[in-house]
Amino acid sequence: MTQKQKARLGHAIFYIGNTIVALIFVSPLIWMISSSLKPESGIFKGLNSISTFIPKDASFNNYIEVFERIDMWKFIGNSLFYVLVIILLDLLINSICGYALAKFEFKGKKLLLTLVISLMVFPAEAIMLPLYREVADLGWINSWAALIVPFIAKCFSIFMFRQFFLDIPNDLLEAASIDGCGPVRTFFKVVMPISGTVYATVFILDFVAHWNDFMWPLLVVTGEEKRTIQLAIQTFFGSKPINYGPIMASLTISAIPMLIMFIFLQKYYVEGIASTGIKG
Numbered sequence: 001m002t003q004k005q006k007a008r009l010g011h012a013i014f015y016i017g018n019t020i021v022a023l024i025f026v027s028p029l030i031w032m033i034s035s036s037l038k039p040e041s042g043i044f045k046g047l048n049s050i051s052t053f054i055p056k057d058a059s060f061n062n063y064i065e066v067f068e069r070i071d072m073w074k075f076i077g078n079s080l081f082y083v084l085v086i087i088l089l090d091l092l093i094n095s096i097c098g099y100a101l102a103k104f105e106f107k108g109k110k111l112l113l114t115l116v117i118s119l120m121v122f123p124a125e126a127i128m129l130p131l132y133r134e135v136a137d138l139g140w141i142n143s144w145a146a147l148i149v150p151f152i153a154k155c156f157s158i159f160m161f162r163q164f165f166l167d168i169p170n171d172l173l174e175a176a177s178i179d180g181c182g183p184v185r186t187f188f189k190v191v192m193p194i195s196g197t198v199y200a201t202v203f204i205l206d207f208v209a210h211w212n213d214f215m216w217p218l219l220v221v222t223g224e225e226k227r228t229i230q231l232a233i234q235t236f237f238g239s240k241p242i243n244y245g246p247i248m249a250s251l252t253i254s255a256i257p258m259l260i261m262f263i264f265l266q267k268y269y270v271e272g273i274a275s276t277g278i279k280g
Helices: 003-036 061-069 072-103 109-119 124-137 144-151 155-165 170-178 183-194 196-211 215-220 229-237 244-274
Strands: none
Touching: 003 244, 061 072, 061 244, 072 109, 072 144, 072 155, 072 183, 072 196, 072 229, 072 244, 109 155, 124 144, 124 215, 144 215, 155 196, 170 183, 183 196, 196 244, 215 229, 229 244
């Protein structure tokens, strides 16, 4: 076998292996979509064969039932509103913090950076109870403030921005300063326009985390007016008998925004992750 043939064989094995792994990871999503189009009696039939991924007698009855039983458009709107507000404030505030830690020298900078990195290791569950008590004491239960304010500042976002901004040449910032730009104008006119990859990365990570969040909205949302889509899906488990067709349909609906977002932003996500490695 020649060297060229070995290279072709290696590439073929590589792509076949990647395809198999991709199919394994995406198979639950395909099964969910397929099940959402099946009648209740056909969802769990043929689970040990490839036919389980092919909906027979496909119809949109489960989707119709979802919109008949709950005000799905309202809950989608609620989730989009609070998630997008969190993301916009996160991108603005945490990018400014990351920029300051990357490009400015001030007293206590190393201590602050150490604190930011240290707080990243704490899981959200560890602070959920004291955070709930604080929100309750402020009278924010069942309000947009309870859903939004606790998640504006994020140590991981600050660290991501800081790592990316370290690669921006200081000569570029000095040139902007010579042209008369102050620190604020330099950030908004020079730094932000060339930092699309890290902004897209933080956007995706934030969107997925808060769109799928169930525990915190469950704690602080007590009425239907501000109920999120994940809480709305839970209502299908509250009455017996449990019908899995509408559940699969509602889960598919909730997955659509994430799929659309990732399709359009995946290039920037990969670039952002690659460009925010551990530096200095």
